[in-house]
Amino acid sequence: MQVLLLKEPRDGESGPDPYIKELASHGHKATLIPVLSFKFVSLNTLTDKIFQPEKHGGLIFTSPRAVEAVKMCIEERKEEWGSSVKDKWNTKSIYVVGKATAALVRGLGLNPVGEDTGTADVLSRVIIEREDTNIPPLFFPCGSIKREVLPTALRESGVPLETLTVYQTAEHPDLEKNLNNYFTEQGVPASIAFFSPSGVKFCLEVVRKLSRERLTQIKVCFPLSSYCVTGIRLSVSFAAIGPTTRDAMTAEGLCVSATAEKPTAEHLGAAIAKALQ
Known part of the structure; x- marks a missing residue:
């Protein structure tokens, strides 16, 4: 399944991003779109x-x-x-x-x-x-x-x-363009992972605009355990990189159904794989 990772590339590492590599080991194709500039x-x-x-x-x-x-x-x-x-x-x-x-x-x-x-x-x-x-x-x-x-x-x-x-x-200067290209070429992913409250702040409205009536097909991921609140219910469970990001998402009315136990590629990959079963 398609997974969209809203995060920056890992600095100082050669080869594929560890999150992309970990999700591939679970049979999912992940795409990374940078969210922030510094x-x-x-x-x-x-x-x-x-x-x-x-x-x-x-x-x-x-x-x-x-x-x-x-x-x-x-x-x-x-x-x-x-x-x-x-x-x-x-x-x-x-x-x-x-x-x-x-x-x-x-x-x-x-x-x-x-x-x-x-x-x-x-x-x-x-x-x-x-x-x-x-x-x-x-x-x-x-x-x-x-x-x-x-x-x-x-x-x-x-x-x-x-x-x-x-x-x-x-906000990354190419964020909206890159998201638009992704949704146009690949459609709505099975899962979208947020990695920081800033990512939620800068991405969520763009994602909502692009997916609009199909938002209920998207899953929102945070690395921790199963979690859900009253709000917009997403039909596919997702994972978040930690409780702070999870809280930022739930504050926007999103229902977060899975969180990784630790903010690592391994734990996020496991949470997403379990949610997509």
Whole structure:
């Protein structure tokens, strides 16, 4: 069956996207359409902070894009980073959400903590358990539309935090054209998977417009367990990449029938395969 993945390609990996590969192993043909575009900002300020580890108690990364921003800053001062700065950061905690972000952080020579947490909500609890309130502020480079769950939780617990917006998120300039081409050439897919609240925000109205009266043929996927709310009922169950995305979809009146246990290609593939049986 046809599956539409509304997500960005995985950075730094050769071969097919792992989600496409995993769905193919279940006998489904997946197509990936990028949803978002990113613009890096405040890189001079970011460079200053990354090269002054003594002023912070640790680092927090909740997205691959934030790691990419740091990598851009390091490129300008590679020798200094490798000779001393990296090791100074490694005496502190480097917190991450997710395996993809953790892998990129390791690529910087840093040792991440928390890659199995899955969400910023869970990571915030890990940080609160591990950190004292008298440390220098943890440094959190983030995107322009980050959720406030982690900063709020840390501040309410007295864990000092400093944030810096290092990238801005916008709709991919070719999103509507690519979606229109897909629906024209392949019709309504058996399943549509959303991978972020931003993806829901930017895609849902376009998808509704293109599928219109056939919306009830579409299935909406989120990686977790079976889940459904009152709203627009989709005849094909789908999966979402996590509870935050699921909540964004249900807030739009969509009925989400399946969620992956963890936000990975394997768990999403299993959830979709089960829903399409």
